[in-house]
Amino acid sequence: MKTQGRVLIVEDRLDWRQMLQGILEREGGYSIQTAATFDEAVSLLQSQPFELVIIDLRLEDWDETNVQGLDLFEFIDKSKGTNAIIVTGYPTPEIVKEAYKEYKVFDFLFKKHFTASEFKEVVRDAVNDALAKRKR
Amino acid sequence: MSKSKNSILIIDDELGWVDFSRSILKAAGYAVEIAENAMEAWDFLTKRAFDLILMDLKQAEKGDILQKIAKSSPHERRRVVVLFPTYLSPSKMRGVFKSGAYDCEDKPFDKSGLIRMVKEKLTELAR
Numbered sequence: 263m264k265t266q267g268r269v270l271i272v273e274d275r276l277d278w279r280q281m282l283q284g285i286l287e288r289e290g291g292y293s294i295q296t297a298a299t300f301d302e303a304v305s306l307l308q309s310q311p312f313e314l315v316i317i318d319l320r321l322e323d324w325d326e327t328n329v330q331g332l333d334l335f336e337f338i339d340k341s342k343g344t345n346a347i348i349v350t351g352y353p354t355p356e357i358v359k360e361a362y363k364e365y366k367v368f369d370f371l372f373k374k375h376f377t378a379s380e381f382k383e384v385v386r387d388a389v390n391d392a393l394a395k396r397k398r
Numbered sequence: 399m400s401k402s403k404n405s406i407l408i409i410d411d412e413l414g415w416v417d418f419s420r421s422i423l424k425a426a427g428y429a430v431e432i433a434e435n436a437m438e439a440w441d442f443l444t445k446r447a448f449d450l451i452l453m454d455l456k457q458a459e460k461g462d463i464l465q466k467i468a469k470s471s472p473h474e475r476r477r478v479v480v481l482f483p484t485y486l487s488p489s490k491m492r493g494v495f496k497s498g499a500y501d502c503e504d505k506p507f508d509k510s511g512l513i514r515m516v517k518e519k520l521t522e523l524a525r
Contacts, residue, residue, distance in 0.1 A: 353488035359502055362495035370492050 267313040267389030271296045272303040272334065273349070274321045278373070282316060282349070285378050286385060300330050307337040312344055313392035314368075314385060319350040319357065329357065335365045343395030345388040349373060349381075403429040404520055405447075409439045409463070410454035410481075415505070419452075422509050423516065436463035443467060448477060450519055454505070455482040458494060468498025479519055481505040 269292045273279040279296050286292050295312075297303035300321050307315070315338055319331040331348065338344050348361050351373035361367045368388040371381065406423060410416050411434045423430045431448075433439035436457065442448075451467070458464045458480045467478060480494045483505045494502050501519065506512040 355486050355488050355491045358488045358491040358495070362492075363501055369496070372488065372492075375489070 266291060266293075267385075267393065268293045268311065269295070269385065269389065270303065270306055270312045270315045272300075272315065272321070272331065273318040274298055274323055275318070278318070278349075282381070285381060289382050289385075292385075292389070300334065303334055304337050307334070311339075311342060313389045313396075315344060315346045316385070317346055317348050319348055320352055326352075332360075332365065340366065343392045345392045347371060347384060347388055349376070403427060404449040405429040405431070406516065407431050407433060407439065407442055407448040407451045408453075409433045409436070409451065409457045411435060411457070412454060415454075415507070418507075419512055422512055426513050426516075428516070436461045436466075439463055440466065443470075450516065450523065451478045452516075453478055453480050453499075455480055455486070455490075455494070458497065458499070464494075464497040464499060477523060479503055479515075 269286060271279060271282050271294065273282060273296070276298070279298065283294055283296055286294055295306055297306055315334070317331040317334055320328045321330040322328045331350070335346065338346055345368040346365070347369045348367055349371045350357075353370070353372050358370050361370050368391065369384045371384065406428050408416060408419060408430065410432075416432055416434075420430050420432060431442055433442055439457075440463065453464065464478065464480070478499045479501045480499045481503055486494075486502065491502060500523070503515055506515050
């Protein structure tokens with residue numbers, strides 16, 4: 263059975279943004295929006311609900327200290343059941359811990375070990391979980 | 399020392415650290431139980447609840463005790479802290495949280511570090 267989840271992909275790199283979007287479009291059943299910048303993402307998060315937000319941590323690739331993706335959590339309404347997945351090329355143990363413990367991410371994926379099959383499975387589970395939370 | 403002792407279950411087969419932590423935590427006023435493996439841990443957990451569960455990384459990785467706790471009792475899941483003795487890679491860190499741990503910390507090898515960590519976790523969990 264196909265899900266009917268609304269998904270926002272926040273990724274500054276065009277190649278990754280298109281790839282993630284393409285994987286989910288081929289999978290089907292999702293309404294997908296994309297944002298290339300922090301501001302675009304905030305604007306979308308403030309104007310419509312999502313079951314899942316997929317977030318790249320470093321939203322300005324030239325800045326090695328950038329973890330602006332974490333700041334987006336301020337605009338994600340967890341009380342409405344929205345889940346978040348982080349996809350990053352720059353994981354550290356500290357960031358992974360912070361993401362799970364403080365930001366309660368649904369999952370944390372590493373670009374270095376990225377596989378489409380795992381991505382599809384995690385997205386499906388996250389969307390289904392969000393939809394189930396909304397029904398409660 | 400508080401009137402009602404906070405209870406701690408330590409799941410670890412590293413007997414040197416177990417003896418060290420048990421004596422320090424008991425002297426600090428905690429009620430401590432030890433399980434050297436998953437089977438012993440499960441035996442305790444099916445009989446009673448603990449305020450905090452300290453689990454060595456090896457035990458968390460060895461079998462499915464962490465997943466079993468997470469699935470059987472959301473309440474207990476919130477109380478498992480996995481302790482790792484050396485550097486933990488991002489993917490191992492992810493695995494620990496995905497398996498259902500509440501937190502993951504460097505294994506303390508000194509008295510003050512152990513007591514501080516336990517106090518911190520119990521305070522967080524009481525919120």
